[in-house]
Amino acid sequence: MKVILIFDQGLAGAGGKTNPNVGLTATKGGIGFASSLQPHFNKIDAQVVATLYCGNEYFLANEQEVVTKMTAMVKKLNPDFVLCGPCFQYADYGKMAAEISASILTHTSVQSCAMMSKEVSDVIAEYKDKTPIVVMPKKGGTGLNDSIANLCSLMQASVNNSGDLAEIKTKVCY
Amino acid sequence: MEKLEKFLMPVANVLSKNKVLSAIRDGFLITVPITIVGSIFLLISNFPIAGYEEFMAGIFGAGWDGYLGRVTAISFDCVALLGVLSIGYCYSREKGLENRIAGAVVALVSFLIITPQYSMVEAEGLSEAIKVSGFKFTFLGTAGMFLAMITAIVAVEIFSWAMKKNLVIKLPDGVPPAVMESFAALIPAGITMIVFFLLGIVFSFTSFEYAHYFIYQVLQAPLVGLGRLGGFEVIYQFLSTLFWFFGINGPAVTNTIFAPIHKVLTVENYEAAKAGLEMTNIFTSGFSDFFCNFGGGGSTLALVIMMAFFAKSSRLKTLGKLSLPAGIFGINEPIIFGLPIVLNPLMAIPFILTPVANTILGYIATVTHIMPITNGAQLPWTTPIVFSGWLVTGSFMGSVVQIVMLAMDFAIYYPFFRMLDSKYLSEESETKNQTDELDDLSFDDLSLD
Numbered sequence: 001m002k003v004i005l006i007f008d009q010g011l012a013g014a015g016g017k018t019n020p021n022v023g024l025t026a027t028k029g030g031i032g033f034a035s036s037l038q039p040h041f042n043k044i045d046a047q048v049v050a051t052l053y054c055g056n057e058y059f060l061a062n063e064q065e066v067v068t069k070m071t072a073m074v075k076k077l078n079p080d081f082v083l084c085g086p087c088f089q090y091a092d093y094g095k096m097a098a099e100i101s102a103s104i105l106t107h108t109s110v111q112s113c114a115m116m117s118k119e120v121s122d123v124i125a126e127y128k129d130k131t132p133i134v135v136m137p138k139k140g141g142t143g144l145n146d147s148i149a150n151l152c153s154l155m156q157a158s159v160n161n162s163g164d165l166a167e168i169k170t171k172v173c174y
Numbered sequence: 175m176e177k178l179e180k181f182l183m184p185v186a187n188v189l190s191k192n193k194v195l196s197a198i199r200d201g202f203l204i205t206v207p208i209t210i211v212g213s214i215f216l217l218i219s220n221f222p223i224a225g226y227e228e229f230m231a232g233i234f235g236a237g238w239d240g241y242l243g244r245v246t247a248i249s250f251d252c253v254a255l256l257g258v259l260s261i262g263y264c265y266s267r268e269k270g271l272e273n274r275i276a277g278a279v280v281a282l283v284s285f286l287i288i289t290p291q292y293s294m295v296e297a298e299g300l301s302e303a304i305k306v307s308g309f310k311f312t313f314l315g316t317a318g319m320f321l322a323m324i325t326a327i328v329a330v331e332i333f334s335w336a337m338k339k340n341l342v343i344k345l346p347d348g349v350p351p352a353v354m355e356s357f358a359a360l361i362p363a364g365i366t367m368i369v370f371f372l373l374g375i376v377f378s379f380t381s382f383e384y385a386h387y388f389i390y391q392v393l394q395a396p397l398v399g400l401g402r403l404g405g406f407e408v409i410y411q412f413l414s415t416l417f418w419f420f421g422i423n424g425p426a427v428t429n430t431i432f433a434p435i436h437k438v439l440t441v442e443n444y445e446a447a448k449a450g451l452e453m454t455n456i457f458t459s460g461f462s463d464f465f466c467n468f469g470g471g472g473s474t475l476a477l478v479i480m481m482a483f484f485a486k487s488s489r490l491k492t493l494g495k496l497s498l499p500a501g502i503f504g505i506n507e508p509i510i511f512g513l514p515i516v517l518n519p520l521m522a523i524p525f526i527l528t529p530v531a532n533t534i535l536g537y538i539a540t541v542t543h544i545m546p547i548t549n550g551a552q553l554p555w556t557t558p559i560v561f562s563g564w565l566v567t568g569s570f571m572g573s574v575v576q577i578v579m580l581a582m583d584f585a586i587y588y589p590f591f592r593m594l595d596s597k598y599l600s601e602e603s604e605t606k607n608q609t610d611e612l613d614d615l616s617f618d619d620l621s622l623d
Contacts, residue, residue, distance in 0.1 A: 013489060013512035015496030026615035029601060031489065036517035050615060072620050088511075139507075140423025142186045145179055145517065 001046040001159050002079040005034055006070060006100055008093040011086070012053040020057035024069055027051045033086070040148045044156045049079055056092035066096065071103045074110055080159045083151070084131075085115030089138035094120035098127035105131055111158040113173070115151060117141065128174045132158075135174060147172075179420050186417055186427045193268035195430035198323050201261030202433050206552070208256060212249020213551040215242045216444070222568035250444045250550065251311040253437070254318030258285040261326035269334040276359040277330045283363075284329035284370040285322055288377070288385045289313045313386050316441040320394035321386055323434060329366050336362030394438070401435040404537065407457040411466050411529040418471045419525060421516045425471070436462060444550025453547045456540050460548040460566035463504075463555045465536035465576065468562070470506025472525035473532055475559070476583035478509060480591050487598035490591075503556040513594075520594060524587045531586060532579050545571040 010016045013032030014025070030038060030048030041048065052070055059066045074082055082104055084097035097114040104112040114131055116124065117138040124133055134154060136147035150172035157165040189195055219239035220227075230238050262281025266274035286309070293310040294303040312318075336342075342358040373385065382388040400406060410432045414424035439455040446453045469475025478501040481494025490513075497508040515521045539545045546567045553562055559580065563572030 010508060010511055011514075013493045013508075013514070015493065016500070016508035016512070018500060018508070019496050024617040026617060028615060032512045033514045033516075036514045039517075039519075069617050069620055073615070073617065076620065137421070139511075140418075140421070140426060142183050142190065142422050144421035146183075148517075 001044065001081060001155065002049045003041065003046045003155070004074055004077060004079045004082045005030060005037075005048055005051045006082060006084040006097060007032060007051055007053040008059075008087075008090065008096065009053060009055040010090070010093075012051060014053065014055075020055040021061075022053070022055040023058055024054045024066060025052070026073060027053075037083075037148060040145075040152050044152045046081070046152070046155060050077060054096075056090065056096070059096045060092060063099070067099050067103050070100045071107050074104050074112075075108045078108075079110060081155050082110055082112040083115065083155070084112065085134070086136050086144075086147070086151075087114070087116035087120065088136070089117045089119035091120050091123065094123045098123050098131060098133065101132075102127055102130035111155075113151070113154060113158070115147070118174075124174045132169055132173045134172055182417065182420060182422070186422045189427045189430045190422075192430065193265070194327050197261055197265035197268050197327065199426070199430045199433055200264040201257060201323075201326065202429075202437055204260035204264070205253065205256045208249050209253070209552045210554055212246045213553060215245040215249075216551055217565060218242055219246070220568070222564065246444075247311070250441050251315040253315055253441050254322035255282070255285070255314045257319060258282050258322035258326045261323055262330050265327055265330040266334070269330060271330075271334055271337060273337075273355050273359060276355070276363070277333050280333045280359075280363045280366050281326040281329040284366055285318075285325040287367060287370040288321075288325070288374045289318070290384050290386065316438050316445060317390055317394075318386055319434060319438050319441075320397070321389040324389060324393075325370070325385075329370065332366045332369055333359075333362045336365050341365070398435055398438045398442075401432075401439050401457055402455060406435075407462060407466060407533045407537070408530055410457075410462070411533050412526060414467070415472050415526045415529055418510070419516065419522050440550050440552060442550075443547070447549060453549060456537060456547060458548045458550065458566075459552050460562075461536060461540075464553070464557070464559065464562040464566055465548070465572075465579065466533045467529045468504060468532075468559045468576065468579075469501050470504055471510065472506070472515060473528045473579075473583055474506045474509060474515075474525070474587075475501050476528075476580055477524070477587040477591060478506065480584065480587060481509075485591075485595050487595050487602055489598045489602065490595050502558050504558075505556070521590060524590045528583050528586050531582060535579055535582060536575065539575045545569060545575045548572075 009019050009022045011033040014022050028050055031051045034048050034051060038048070052073055054066055082101065084101040087094040087097050094116040097116065101112040101114040104110055112131065113134055114127070115134040115136050117136050118124070119138050127133060132154060134147065134151045137143045154168050154172055157168045219242040259278050259282045263274050263278035266277030271277050289309060290313055291309060292305050292307050295306045296303045341361045343360055345354050345357055377383065377385045377388060380388070382391070410428055414428045417424035417427050436457065436459050440458040440460065443453040443455050443458055467473050469478065478494055478497050481490045482498045485491040485494055493509065493512055497506065500506070500508065510516055513521065515525055540547055546569050548566045549568060551566055553565060557565070559576040560573040563576040564570055566572060
């Protein structure tokens with residue numbers, strides 16, 4: 001399974017709050033937090049082919065451009081699945097992830113999901129019917145490993161379009 | 175690793191989600207700003223430079239530090255009083271009370287009801303001690319800390335029970351909300367105060383005489399005694415970083431148990447110094463923050479410096495340079511999730527080992543008198559090393575020990591840093607040498623059809 005990750009600057013390893021204006025960047029393979037996802041991805045034979053990211057403030061200042069260009073890049077690379085997250089409790093990143101995932105599902109044939117903690121409640125309420133949003137803990141909360149395992153079951157079922165997809169969505173998403 | 179996580183997860187859940195423990199942890203957090211400001215006043219009156227006191231006395235006159243001492247005394251000598259109020263407030267939140275401040279005030283009042291309200295004072299010219307009305311700092315400070323915690327929880331529990339049982343006076347509609355809330359709290363507050371009134375009487379018939387003496391002897395002294403054991407800080411540091419590795423905020427879990435003990439150990443040193451006695455507690459908050467775990471969880475400052483200046487891969491070098499300014503002030507979030515450290519087995523060993531090694535070195539440096547014992551000052555945890563080591567020990571040797579620790583941390587992290595750097599470097603050179611459409615990704619020439 002070919003996977004694209006959509007990160008903010010923190011997860012991409014491009015600095016945290018100190019570097020919020022980093023522009024749209026595309027990198028081959030997995031970077032930053034991808035290392036922590038890869039052991040789980042190995043179990044479902046998923047390989048990160050590219051990581052796309054930008055700073056949270058860059059997104060807020062250029063919302064439409066970011067969503068449009070991220071979607072176009074996904075369309076061009078045509079992976080099997082796009083993971084927009086994990087966003088933890090970061091509201092800006094959560095909004096970016098949900099918007100991009102919803103846009104990918106609307107404008108391309110690629111499967112996608114967002115992933116964030118319940119603290120981003122406004123975004124979850126607005127987008128949970130437009131994109132699957134996988135439940136995860138906030139930063140420092142318990143259950144991160146379990147939530148990534150849940151994500152993998154959703155990825156596998158989505159790509160294979162398996163019969164239990166709806167059941168898995170109910171179980172692991174908001 | 176999975177088995178370990180399966181064991182740790184329920185423990186973390188129980189500790190971090192337990193309402194009582196969370197209220198105690200968060201309650202102490204509320205008092206931290208007060209203690210820090212008090213520490214600044216303490217440092218101004220005892221600045222660790224030879225001749226400073228004489229210099230200040232020359233300008234402001236003898237007894238110049240008496241005014242500063244008032245702020246310090248309230249911050250340190252009333253720590254139980256502040257604790258009962260803040261823990262009462264946090265437990266009211268945990269119990270879902272709307273009127274949290276009422277819960278906090280009831281907790282405070284309950285504590286004062288069972289606190290001795292007089293002291294015996296000896297004075298020259300008097301054949302025997304006389305009874306003087308008023309609260310004594312002794313009972314409002316560290317000696318009352320554990321009683322404050324218990325009182326806050328029990329008082330709010332009773333208050334909340336009465337509120338939820340609807341044992342309230344209801345006033346007609348149209349009465350202002352503030353008056354309505356005040357009257358609603360009347361019966362629950364009354365029940366709580368009567369319970370503590372009766373408890374006070376019960377204790378007066380025992381050999382302990384007051385709840386303070388009972389809790390201190392039965393609970394506080396043995397628990398704080400554990401904090402004086404050599405392994406206390408090692409276990410705290412080990413568990414804190416072990417939880418972080420699994421993505422769980424370690425200190426948020428471990429502080430539910432360890433924070434009250436750290437607090438008592440710290441303030442006891444202040445009280446000893448104030449009384450002219452020798453400070454004996456090694457594992458104070460200052461020791462924990464500035465000698466065990468500087469630069470953020472996992473004591474990663476050395477790693478960040480290596481990344482910024484010695485990394486060959488552009489990915490590590492860039493992240494190191496971006497993370498260094500925050501790392502100097504003890505914040506390492508960019509590398510926790512960006513390097514990453516969370517769930518990254520390669521970094522688990524140095525991440526967990528480094529704070530433990532620092533703790534052992536700091537302990538040895540203290541018991542061998544290479545550096546003085548840490549005093550009761552509680553600085554912001556963002557204070558950079560060298561400054562912090564000097565201020566919390568009152569000696570430049572504190573700074574020297576921190577620099578030695580930093581060198582040791584370099585050595586611990588180095589092999590793992592090199593492995594990661596080589597891995598990233600080979601990935602970067604692979605990208606350069608191979609050519610497919612993924613090697614030339616750019617948003618600039620993207621078709622937006």
